[in-house]
Amino acid sequence: MPARAKEPLSRDRVLAAALEVADAEGVPAVTMRRVAEVLDCEAMSLYHYVDKKALLAGLTEAVVGEIAVAALDDLPPAADPADWRDVVRRRCLAAREVMLRHPWAPPLVATQPQPPPTVYPLFEALVATMVDAGCGYELAHRAIHSLGPMLLGFTQELFEPTADDEGAASPQAEAMALAMPYLARLAEVAVHEAEGTIGLCDTQAEFEFTLGLVLDGLEAHRRVGAASAVGAASAVGAASAV
Amino acid sequence: MPARAKEPLSRDRVLAAALEVADAEGVPAVTMRRVAEVLDCEAMSLYHYVDKKALLAGLTEAVVGEIAVAALDDLPPAADPADWRDVVRRRCLAAREVMLRHPWAPPLVATQPQPPPTVYPLFEALVATMVDAGCGYELAHRAIHSLGPMLLGFTQELFEPTADDEGAASPQAEAMALAMPYLARLAEVAVHEAEGTIGLCDTQAEFEFTLGLVLDGLEAHRRVGAASAVGAASAVGAASAV
DNA sequence: TCGCAGATCTTACGTCGTAAGTTGAGTCTT
DNA sequence: AAGACTCAACTTACGACGTAAGATCTGCGA
Known part of the structure; x- marks a missing residue:
């Protein structure tokens, strides 16, 4: 999404462009050059505002x-x-x-x-x-x-217990289940409960x-x-x- | 803290060095080159592990x-x-x-x-x-x-209400106090309570x-x-x- | 018309992550 | 013992980043 009508820059316009980039491409994409591109100007021009x-x-x-x-x-x-x-x-x-x-x-x-x-x-x-x-x-x-x-x-x-499919039990998953019986049981219960909802949790x-x-x-x-x-x-x- | 006895690299040694850098200089300082420096090797050598x-x-x-x-x-x-x-x-x-x-x-x-x-x-x-x-x-x-x-x-x-000194009330602080009476009162109470403890909260x-x-x-x-x-x-x- | 001030652009530097290819020390065969 | 293979470590190089320094452009009051 490059360029738009050439309108004077401003702190608000810069921030709006940054927000646009963040929403579309994530925070790491919010670079001075990328934001400048959206505003159709050079990176260094932004430094008068931020x-x-x-x-x-x-x-x-x-x-x-x-x-x-x-x-x-x-x-x-x-x-x-x-x-x-x-x-x-x-x-x-x-x-x-x-x-x-x-x-x-x-x-x-x-x-x-x-x-x-x-x-x-x-x-x-x-x-x-x-x-x-x-x-x-x-x-x-x-x-x-x-x-x-x-x-x-x-x-x-921050918690997707055993985010992988429950069917194909990998060897390491089995080892984990043995070492952590309570979590294994909890995962079973959660899976059972989750019928109908989207994810596991x-x-x-x-x-x-x-x-x-x-x-x-x-x-x-x-x-x-x-x-x-x-x-x-x-x-x-x-x-x-x- | 550069160099130490030349010992073969390993994932664990790399992570330990990274932890050292993070503790001493913060996460932004954890760069491939900085970690390599601690391990007395070149940045590219780390790529065999991470x-x-x-x-x-x-x-x-x-x-x-x-x-x-x-x-x-x-x-x-x-x-x-x-x-x-x-x-x-x-x-x-x-x-x-x-x-x-x-x-x-x-x-x-x-x-x-x-x-x-x-x-x-x-x-x-x-x-x-x-x-x-x-x-x-x-x-x-x-x-x-x-x-x-x-x-x-x-x-x-994530909350240091009016982290500045309470005495010298800046004009903007006063404006804020007028606009937000409850927070202003809360800050007073917090300051009063905080006698003896370290910070405001x-x-x-x-x-x-x-x-x-x-x-x-x-x-x-x-x-x-x-x-x-x-x-x-x-x-x-x-x-x-x- | 001129000149000044502020906004914008150009150029350039150092640092970052890392792709690609090179070196050198073991180890394994024969 | 000598050659070939392996793989950890190094060298070089590139593009992207943040930004310092200075040049250029633009609009407005004199």
Whole structure:
């Protein structure tokens, strides 16, 4: 996709071109020369707006910004503050959808020294929802830490147990099965369960499950009381164990 | 650190050298030429054992292997199966310690197309612990998905709210504070809380808190019964809301 | 009309991964 | 013991990358 109407460059146009390249060809293809080609100019012309590091930082900024927008739009402002878990859940799922559209993004975000400022509106909204629901700032703070990785896409399919076909058991696969009986059994169960779904693991369901664990745990802490959220961890643990 | 006694090359020696470079100078410094220099040979000599992709994959394999070893060693084999949460918790914390020793590792692991096979022993141990405690394979499976990112280091300090000094408020910082009152208030609380700790956020405590949320949630599911772990999510949520 | 300032292009350098071909030290045959 | 075969290690070379330095172009106020 070379060339387009000759229009003056700008930081935004450069970043848009970079995003285009990343979506089409992956992050490694985002080179100064390749982006310049899309903009129908020379690589060195980009340096008036960004160098390579700033280009990748800007790309991160753009994706995270897209996440923030997606997570904040189209949300009924929560009729009842008590429904805070649903609001937060929907925001996290919206964030995940964006990340699934940009599969190259999570490793990129992970390499950045700082999360881009475009996350702050999202964090602000989450904290607001939780505090208004009576969570207290300490708990909201911890919640941001707990949910951050999920929002920023650090929860991807990092686990495809025995991704090969189950039929033709290679000798090494058999050796592994003998050495790790529990995992072998788990793989069997997973295969049995997976009839109907796409892959071996329904990553969407896993994501929602983990999200539910975290949200329910936070809600339990909220109930114990925001006064001493830090020290209350054991109390909650004891309560849930009854 | 150049040169050492001239000893025949091998895949292991190459990977060890790469690990050395990564620890000392970071992942970007791990180039074929730099690793060759450490081994006192030419870059092209390495290609009999690894190319660049395999080098990074091997590096990942090594770190994750180190995690697995650290998480499996030095653990009393759990006197009571009911203490499964403590066992799993200690394993996760041991994994985290390794990651803290290799801060360059998480982004590297995140870029790999597959997690290396060296994680499997760790997963096996976790599944064994949970199943023996009566969790059922479905729940153990979900647990692996929930805990995986924490074990593989995808929970790092991605959040340093207003990392700058709080005193000299820059104009843009003030503008931000006005636009995002909840975050501003949260930062105040965090600063107040942080007296005594090192940074603004006690990342170790945040990690342990999130880990506790997940483990307590899993335990709640275990109690509901492994029979229909998938459908039981709402039941658990309802229970914790009582 | 001129000249200046900022945007863009040209050229060039050092580093990267690695393809292709060469050297040299064992080892195995006869 | 001598020649042939093997394969780890080396040499050379190429294209792509990020970017420093300086030349050129363009538009606008004087």
